[in-house]
Amino acid sequence: MTDYRYPESHVFYRKLGRRYPRIVRGEGCWLYDERGKGYLDAVGGAYVANLGHSNPEMAEALARQAGEFGYVSATAFTHGPVEELARELAATLPRGLDKLYFLSSGSEAVEAALKLARQYWIEAGKPGKHRIIALNPSYHGNTLLALSASAREQYKLPFREWLVEVEHVPAPYPYRCGCRGADATCPACSGAALEDAIRRAGADTVAAFIAEPVGGSSTGASTPRPEYFRAIREICDRYDVLFVADEILCGAGRTGSWWAIEPYGVAPDLGKGISGGYAPLSAVAAPERIVDVIANGSGSFLHAQTFSFHPVACAAGLAAVRMLKRDRLVERCATLGRILQRRLAALTELPHVGDVRGRGLLAGIEFVEDKATRAPFPRAAKFVEAFTEAAQEAGLVVWPNVGHADGVNGDLVVVAPPFIITEQEIEELATRFASAHAVALKSVKAGVR
Helix, strand or coil, X not given: CCCCCCCCCCCCXXXXXXXXXXXXXXXXXXXXXXXXXXXXXXXXXXXXXXXCECCHHHHHHHHHHHHHCCCCCCCCCCCHHHHHHHHHHHCCCCCCEEEEEEECCHHHHHHHHHHHHHHHHHHCCCCCCCEEEEEECECCCCCHHHHHHCECHHHHHHHHHHCCCCEEEECXXXXXXXXXXXXXXXXXXXXXXXXXXXHHHCHHHEEEEXXXXXXXXXXXXXXXXXXXXXXXXXXXXXXXXXXXXXXXXXXXXXXXXXXXXXXXXXXXXXXXXXXXXXXXXXXXXXXXHHHHHHHCCCCCCCCCCCCCCCHHHHHHHHHHHHHHHHCCHHHHHHHHHHHHHHHHHHHHHCCCEEEEEEECCEEEEEECCECCCCECCCHHHCHHHHHHHHHHHCCEECEEEECCCCCCCCEEEEECCCCCCCHHHHXXXXXXXXXXXXXXXXXXXXXXX
16 A cells, blocks of 8 residues: 655655555544554544534535535625524624634634734824734634744744734643642633733733633643633733633534633633634624724734635634534533543543643643652653554544743643544553553653653
8 A cells, every 4th residue: 555654645744754644434423544554533533523524414515515616705795604604603603703704724713813913003093013922822723823822932932033022821730830830820720920911011012811711731621720811801900901812723512611711710812712623614703893993994804814704714613603502412422521531530540641631522641750749751762752643543533732841841732622522432542641650651751762
């Protein structure tokens, strides 16, 4: 069989030193390669295959729209899929977020949301408000403004001269915080670090604060103290700063509520999320009070991309949202999420598994060299790389992350299975995880890497 790796293939792969299995079929939570090997897709590819693989309703929705028309420019026309999708999504969003701008990826949505914040302040007569504040650790995408907002040093270093300056404050990350999330006065866990940063910069210069309501890959599904985002909302209101909730990874039902910000009892000024998985799709949600400033000013949002509002992508999104509602899959995430979290919590009994956390069908498992001190493995050990390879060999797909402990060291994986996962598949996930962990530990201790 063909060896799918660089330079044997004509494909410019993301990782140039590994062989890629060629997937030929998907079914539910499973993927199958050309050799017939099955993989339990425990992370939905990259957190997007929420409805599972080869869903016939989704395939039919895409084909039907492509049969009517495949593309029109959003600068000239509107169409049924985008109008209906916006209406369906608006009914699920926190109060006020009822205007939606559709794009193709999370990075694009971050760029658009932050550019919208900047344009809003200019047209509102406050052009001095241009600074962005974000969390550390955090990840918001790979386009240059999104990368600037991210705190992922290994990705940023080669492009440092091209990035804009973004102030970063400590994320509310209980496992890595000195207070373990128990101190209501801790600057990181209380939100006081944001207020200090706004004061240092000058409130008249700060345009927006961006954060993930539940941590993504950079903090492995870490959740803050319950009052954290209420404090953030109050601080942003006090200093006239827009709050942007990045929900690309944790939104659209993943955490057991339509939007991960909901349980905190607050609403952001701008939000982003919804990716059907069957077509590239993301969105920025904004309230009328922000869009009205631009509508009554220049009359045009200064951001456009060729595939924004794409008819086939919007048709896929519409079918996905209607399926989530009809089959009560958000509620299923809450129910199955409790089972997933309980089963994965048992993994802390394994050597070097320091913490398991998350909400709904989003969970992070953090590996450490020393459980008592939470000291990470040295980066040179490449533990998470060894684990991820062992997991794939065992037929389990997970999402790895490094550097969260101190900017360089730190190993964790995230699982975010399709919403249709069964209890039996959750058990299979945990069993394969334990097997992969044993193989990875053996290879690292033997110095194979």
